[in-house]
Structure formats: C-alpha cells, structure tokens
Amino acid sequence: MSKSEKRAIFVCQQCGKESLKWLGRCPDCQQWNTFVETVIAAPVVPSRPLSPANPPQELSQVDIEAAARIALPLAEFNRVLGGGLVPGSLVLISGDPGIGKSTLLLQASALMAREKGTVAYISGEETRHQIKLRAKRLGITGERLYLLAETDLGVILNQIEQLSPSLVVIDSIQTVNIPELGAAPGSVSQVRECTLRLMQWAKLSGVPVCIAGHVTKDGTIAGPRILEHIVDVVLYFEGEPFSAYRLLRSVKNRFGSTNEVGVFEMKEQGLVEVDNPSLAFLSQRGEEAKGSVVVPTLEGSRPLLVEIQALTIPTSFGLPRRTANGVDFNRLLLIAAVLTQRVGLRLGNQDIMVSVAGGLKIGEPAADLGIALAIASSFRDQLVDPGLVVVGEVGLSGELRAVSQLERRIAEAARLGFKSCLVPKTGARVSPSPKEIELIPVSTLREAVSTGLVKRSDN
Numbered sequence: 001m002s003k004s005e006k007r008a009i010f011v012c013q014q015c016g017k018e019s020l021k022w023l024g025r026c027p028d029c030q031q032w033n034t035f036v037e038t039v040i041a042a043p044v045v046p047s048r049p050l051s052p053a054n055p056p057q058e059l060s061q062v063d064i065e066a067a068a069r070i071a072l073p074l075a076e077f078n079r080v081l082g083g084g085l086v087p088g089s090l091v092l093i094s095g096d097p098g099i100g101k102s103t104l105l106l107q108a109s110a111l112m113a114r115e116k117g118t119v120a121y122i123s124g125e126e127t128r129h130q131i132k133l134r135a136k137r138l139g140i141t142g143e144r145l146y147l148l149a150e151t152d153l154g155v156i157l158n159q160i161e162q163l164s165p166s167l168v169v170i171d172s173i174q175t176v177n178i179p180e181l182g183a184a185p186g187s188v189s190q191v192r193e194c195t196l197r198l199m200q201w202a203k204l205s206g207v208p209v210c211i212a213g214h215v216t217k218d219g220t221i222a223g224p225r226i227l228e229h230i231v232d233v234v235l236y237f238e239g240e241p242f243s244a245y246r247l248l249r250s251v252k253n254r255f256g257s258t259n260e261v262g263v264f265e266m267k268e269q270g271l272v273e274v275d276n277p278s279l280a281f282l283s284q285r286g287e288e289a290k291g292s293v294v295v296p297t298l299e300g301s302r303p304l305l306v307e308i309q310a311l312t313i314p315t316s317f318g319l320p321r322r323t324a325n326g327v328d329f330n331r332l333l334l335i336a337a338v339l340t341q342r343v344g345l346r347l348g349n350q351d352i353m354v355s356v357a358g359g360l361k362i363g364e365p366a367a368d369l370g371i372a373l374a375i376a377s378s379f380r381d382q383l384v385d386p387g388l389v390v391v392g393e394v395g396l397s398g399e400l401r402a403v404s405q406l407e408r409r410i411a412e413a414a415r416l417g418f419k420s421c422l423v424p425k426t427g428a429r430v431s432p433s434p435k436e437i438e439l440i441p442v443s444t445l446r447e448a449v450s451t452g453l454v455k456r457s458d459n
C-alpha cells in the first residue's frame with residue numbers, strides 16, 4: 001500500500017475493535033451488528049525537523065510549578081479532579097442525557113473565566129441563544145466567557161488558538177468532527193481522531209480541555225472505550241432522573257486518586273455543592289419507619305450514610321415480584337433467598353421492593369446487611385432502632401463477612417449522631433475504639449435480625 005492510499009476497514013462502534021472483514025458480532029465486546037465500514041487514510045509519518053518549541057528535557061529539570069493545579073472555587077469538582085485542573089490535561093465528563101453535563105461545564109467555565117481569564121466554550125449541540133438562556137437561569141453574566149457554536153474541529157482549533165484561553169470546553173465530543181475523515185460525527189473514527197487532536201493541542205498549549213461525552217443505553221461512553229484510553233481524566237456524572245442529587249465520580253485520573261466522588265444538587269439556579277452529603281441523604285428520613293435502615297457506605301474513599309427502604313407485601317397473584325432501585329437486583333435475590341433459608345422468613349409468597357433514598361446507587365456488598373434488615377423489618381413489622389446503623393456482607397450460608405474501611409464508616413455514623421452499629425464479628429475490631437458509638441458484633445444474619453429489630457413489645 002502506498003503512503004497516501006486509503007483503505008477501508010471495519011470498526012466496532014462499541015469498543016473500537018478493527019477488522020478487515022465485516023463481523024456480525026464483535027469478538028471483543030460481544031455486541032451484535034456494531035461493525036461499520038470506515039475509510040482510513042494510511043498513516044503518513046515523515047521524519048520532521050527538530051522542533052525548537054518542544055525539545056527533550058532532563059527529568060530533573062522539569063518544572064512542577066508550571067504544572068500546578070488550577071483549583072476552581074467549586075470544591076466538589078476539585079475534589080474529584082484530585083485537587084484541581086492540571087494544565088494541559090484532557091478531561092472527559094460523561095453521563096446520561098439531561099443529567100447536567102452542560103450545566104456543570106458552564107458553571108465551571110464561568111468560574112474559570114472569573115479567576116483565570118478567557119474561556120472558550122464550544123457547543124456543537126446548542127445555539128448561543130440556548131446557552132445564554134441557561135446562563136441567565138444560572139446567574140452567569142459571562143464576562144470573558146466566549147461561546148462558539150461550531151462542529152468542525154479544524155475551525156474550532158483555529159478559533160481557540162486565537163483566543164488563547166485558560167480553559168476550553170467542548171460540548172460534546174460526539175458532535176465535533178473532521179469533515180475530511182468522511183465518517184459520520186459520533187462514529188468511532190471521528191471521536192478517536194478528534195480526541196487525539198484535542199489531546200495534542202492541550203499538551204502543546206498547556207491549556208486544560210474539558211469535553212462532555214454522551215453515554216449509550218448500557219452505560220458506556222458512546223464512541224467509546226478508546227475515548228477513555230486517550231484522555232487523562234474520566235469523570236462520570238450520575239444520578240436518578242427523579243432525584244435532584246448528582247454524583248461526580250472519577251473513574252480514571254492520571255494525576256490523582258480515582259476514589260473520589262463529588263456530590264451536587266440540581267436546583268433551578270444550577271448545580272449546588274452538597275458539603276454534608278450524609279445529612280442531605282438522611283434529611284427526609286422518618287424516625288419511626290418500618291423497613292428503613294441506615295447504612296454507612298463508601299463512595300470511593302468517602303463515607304456516606306444512606307437510607308435503605310424495603311417493603312414486603314403478600315403476592316396477590318402469580319409469581320412473587322422483586323424490585324430493586326439503587327441496589328443490585330441479583331444481590332437482592334440472593335439476600336431474599338438467604339433470609340428465607342437461613343433466617344426462616346417466609347418470603348416465597350411476598351413481593352419485595354427495595355430502594356435507596358435520594359436516588360443513590362449502592363454497588364458494594366457492604367450494604368447487604370442493610371438490605372436484609374430492611375426487608376426483615378418490613379416483613380416482621382418491627383422497627384429498626386433509629387439510632388442504629390448496620391454494615392456487613394451476607395454470605396450464602398447466612399454468615400456475615402467483614403467489610404473494608406470500617407473505621408471510616410463508623411466515624412461518619414458517629415459524626416451524624418448514631419449510637420450503635422451492627423458489624424460482622426470477623427474484622428469488627430476498630431482501633432482506637434470509638435467512644436461515641438457502640439459496636440455490636442454479630443456473626444450470622446439470623447443473629448443480626450434478632451439483635452437489630454426492636455422487639456414488638458416495646459414498639
């Protein structure tokens with residue numbers, strides 16, 4: 001093949017796998033019908049003259065100060081970034097449609113413009129008018145914040161070169177494209193090429209670039225994993241449509257920990273930081289609610305108290321139903337089975353609904369015991385002591401397993417005034433043992449249910 005020749009290959013639109021022939025099913029990501037014929041120009045890599053702008057540098061001479069993080073007056077955002085935006089970094093913010101990506105980016109842009117100067121906000125999805133309307137609602141006047149409604153990456157790079165901004169925002173990466181590539185905007189080759197060029201530009205200019213990315217139905221970033229490989233930082237913006245709370249989670253960070261989450265609340269005037277999330281998530285909790293249990297979960301490294309609610313009712317006809325909101329469905333099935341087999345609760349003819357208040361999602365098994373106790377509380381019509389929190393993983397034989405970072409969880413529960421905590425006997429030692437909160441070690445789910453539920457006589 002000559003250097004300038006173009007050839008066609010097939011590219012999986014889910015994961016970016018390339019193949020010389022069309023495949024019905026991708027061997028890498030197992031998706032059906034994802035291969036699309038794509039014309040790619042053969043790479044031309046001429047040897048270039050030495051670049052005076054970017055010579056090799058001895059490691060000992062590299063100046064860290066020049067790469068000091070830019071901290072925005074948006075603490076939850078900084079926290080997730082690991083302290084602030086790193087100059088020249090490429091940050092991807094992805095999330096479901098309507099979750100608030102544009103809102104977050106516009107708010108961050110306005111703050112950056114105020115603190116550091118010119119910001120270029122490029123939107124391929126919304127007109128200036130639409131952005132202005134949002135800005136007005138968010139109380140952003142927009143000095144030094146420049147809008148550009150454009151999708152051609154060549155034009156965009158040209159414009160931002162002239163603006164020499166302190167921050168560039170691209171909303172969204174799926175809408176920008178390089179017309180010469182001939183592929184549709186949002187296709188794997190467009191997204192990859194555009195991201196690579198933005199990365200290149202960010203690294204050469206030292207300007208941080210934030211891009212918004214859409215998420216497909218199965219939760220992956222459209223156009224997709226290759227994007228996550230290229231960029232420096234990947235943040236997921238999550239939340240339930242019916243809840244105002246939003247979590248900003250770091251899933252990849254070349255400059256910091258990925259164990260950080262930021263918590264925001266979506267309000268009329270935009271995203272507001274929630275600096276005491278546990279309090280916020282528990283604020284609507286009724287004191288005397290059966291089927292309600294508080295669990296100290298960990299979101300990354302951040303302890304968060306959440307309320308798990310369960311409701312059991314006799315199945316009216318047919319098969320008993322299980323509904324899980326915010327907890328893993330299979331986990332719920334497992335816990336219900338263990339409650340039936342090892343604790344003796346007759347759940348076989350009960351519909352079970354479990355949900356997490358505030359629209360949070362809990363992925364960790366440490367919440368098992370909380371789910372189990374909430375179900376038992378509803379089924380037995382017995383309260384769980386409102387001053388009690390519970391934590392523990394449930395095993396198939398009804399045993400309770402230790403959870404990670406117990407100290408952190410206990411400390412958060414104590415901070416919010418809880419009096420006692422049910423913990424698995426294995427690994428229940430916390431040093432130094434907290435004074436304000438009593439640890440109650442239990443070894444089985446059966447024991448936990450009989451200890452955790454308030455006896456009916458003193459209800």
Ligand SMILES: Nc1ncnc2c1ncn2[C@@H]1O[C@H](COP(=O)(O)OP(=O)(O)OP(=O)(O)O)[C@@H](O)[C@H]1O
Pocket residue numbers: 095096097098099100101102103104125137266267268269
């Ligand atoms: N007047 C309002 N009051 C409160 N919340 C609002 C108001 N208007 C919009 N919102 C919230 O803002 C969300 C839309 O935010 P935004 O446009 O930033 O999301 P996005 O993630 O960029 O969406 P898209 O995927 O369409 O680009 C809405 O789903 C809604 O929750």
Ligand SMILES: [Mg+2]
Pocket residue numbers: 101102103125171
């Ligand atoms: Mg948007």
Ligand SMILES: [Zn+2]
Pocket residue numbers: 012013014015016017026027028029030031034
């Ligand atoms: Zn694939």
